[in-house]
Amino acid sequence: MKKKYQYILPTVLAMVLAIGIFIGGKLHFNDSPEKLFSTNSKKDKLNRLIDYIDYEYVDEVDTDSIVDVTVNNILGKLDPHSVYIPRSEMKEISESMKGDFVGIGISFYKFRDTITVIRPIKNGPSHRRGIKPGDRILMADGDTLFGKRIPNSEIVDRLKGKAGSRVKLTVYRKTEDRIFDVTVRRGKVPIKSVESYYMLTDDMGYIKINRFAESTFSEFLAALQKLKIRGADKLVLDLRDNPGGYLGIAEQLADEFLEEGKLILYTENKKGNIKKAYATDKGNFEDRPVYVLINERSASASEIIAGALQDNDIGTIVGRRSFGKGLVQREMDLGDGSAVRLTVSRYYTPTGRSIQKSYENGHQEDYYQEFINRYHSGELISVDSIKVADSLKFKTPKGKIVYGGGGIIPDVFVPIGSNQEEAIESMDDTYEFFSFFIFEHLEKDRTRYSHLSKSEFLEEFRVDDILFEQFIDFMLNRKVKLDFYAQEKKIKAYLKANLAEQLFSPNLSAQIKGEHDAMLKKVLELDSIASAAMPIEGPLLD
Template structure:
């Protein structure tokens, strides 16, 4: 409302013109106001068509859906990363990037058609009112929340709300076989982007980031401070599967590792305007060993960090070639609650390389080429990575690096076997481990009541009965693999999921980390104090 009031003029027409200028500037259109309101304008043609359909077409038509399709078709002619965000999705997208929302502070499953609490956020609204893991939430403000036909988003909407508002819950506690009436005051609930951190060795910390939201830098600083207090003089920064996020947050995080005045990146827009970002004197982890983990799903802001450190000869990049997204988007409001994220510039690493994959043959070809990495053998052998000599760059210390299609790590770690990757998918994508453990805990939560975090970590062992029960659980879902060949890893993942539901993601990550090929490689490199000059690859023209 403040922006609109700032454009008040004596006449309604003047208001419309002023708003047109404002909107045009915001969307970076080059049209003049006269052109925007001209009957010859390309934009007016679309407006007229929608009006004709609204008022003249023989049948009733949802023109909102037509507009959505039109916008998506227009963006489909651009690059693969310019995207439309419908009004229906804006709140969730905004919350995810902001890093918090108003809610009651629980994670839950729809277990047998009923909301069942997995865990409450410590010191959050539900935790304070005494809600416990295993509790069933049956009603919210007299609205029924159980039953097969209630969509998950409906359930979430009843529990989320403005900070400070109250919600009356009807709760059933299975362990005590009783119903309770609980009033919870909604509060700010963080959506964590630093999903785990712990001490990997006595002097090396581990920290995993899953996206770059508004809250990420503060989360990172808090986790790093705690790791340093525990003795961390080295750091593993895990950016695997991180699709990116805010450019500015990535710049601030990179600054933590680079000396003052070191170039982080530069961007260039369609007019050739170059904007450079340099490190400041505020870094808290300069001149200390850092290992950055990346894989084929690390993109955008993740690649900015990896590229900036690699080009400045700082740290060691470990893993597999990253996705290859070197475009910068800006979110622009479309005036009806929807928005577009439009590519406005390209970014380049300090040596001047663009890591953006080609998209000249369209979106489908763009993603098919990504899938070809699996068929080409690139995931298994570093020698299968194809690069062009024309895209070769050299760092200040003489390390050869390449542009055009992602960050190639200094130390290559191949992808796991098909069965190892299947276990990862059962855990991350399909959540079979989490679901099985939840049902296991539901049988008798008291069996774990006496464990402390450290006791569980050091003493608990998954027995053969639990292992066999998990096999039956998975077989019933038509999954077939050699479970007994992967027994050690499966048991570790079962233990990790128990730890996450009883204690915290940090304990879970620590357990899984013992079976992580990249972390094993980092430990080996650190033990040998190897400082590789770069991965050796075959020079094959694209």
């Protein structure tokens, strides 16, 4: 079908006309090909305008960029989730959603103009060839990789390649003060969506998922199996800050907690066609306590899982009201390497509620900045400030009241932290100050922690005042103002967690941070006072 279009459409117009023609074909509209390709004044107008600019305009113009702007403007009139993906971004987005890419398998910083390995991915191509944390990669197949002017994207491109291809690396190892060459065979490198997992208590496991990619379900099952072997009979599923992903993956994951025949969700398109998804007999964690953590940045597939469990009276949803995305997109190829994700249906939770928040104003900025409005309204601090509509009230099979419109309201509310606490979170997640500081700290002497095993580090190591004061100096040099001493306990915990990640694993880091996590503390409190015969009653809004 793509070739057919290429014969009919000039390349430069493909993206513009694809909005009206190509998408229609992909969505299997009932119109005949003759009808789709018949004369259309709106399409002719776009055709002619681009041609006029291409052939008659006084200056040379990149008409491809004009088409990109046109496509974005068209989609901007629809909804905030119908988006255009230019060819330049498709590869990275596709890799992220697929769950792997082909490379040499390292995480690195560009430290003082040089690629320095933070940690080779375990059992990955570089790890198998003996690359160690702290190694500097100076050259790849004779091409220089150090220097201020080389962007990270170019470095990554040089290290990536076809599966099975070889790349000769020139490496400087500071601990041995020597330069050597090593040849690495490129291979598949996973992009983990199960960010971390560990045992929260003797019988409760914890799994953090950061998005729903192709590999997420298999990653989840692998993590769950390991936790069950360690004795997990309860589970905390952390979906905070998870923006979503594939609908089918969310359905598979929800199925793990729901009995066969339970409705997970249903979708409806503009023609009124309804498609329902039911749980199968494949669940591995049915009839066991599960706590789902959500916040204001949990969206889409995250909300599908939270809504499916809540509406089926399964588990306990803990946290704050979720983002509020109840629309389903389909990605469609535009024929030149770019694509469009077009909203094709709405989804509804088992009780029949839509949790899509309003986008009447049509402004992307207003839509995505609603977090600020929630903060100023007080709803991130108090459950009583959450605005609900009686017209959007629904009941679960056991009589629990739930609401549609604008996200999933949790069964148990946990307020956002103080400004100081949130600043520390931001320093860690968004700006990576902790990670940069710890990396530079390790660079001074990577042998100082070599005598500690993972268990010894977790149980015995404490961040001393010297390291704490050095971190304060590091932050002050970057003009960051914070009452560091008032937050000393949490800052020291985050310093230890970042040490754990760079020395050992993300799982150990998450475990250390978890000891200072308000939502996890709430889960432990709920679990300590609850029993199987006394489920958490909700909701808090009535």
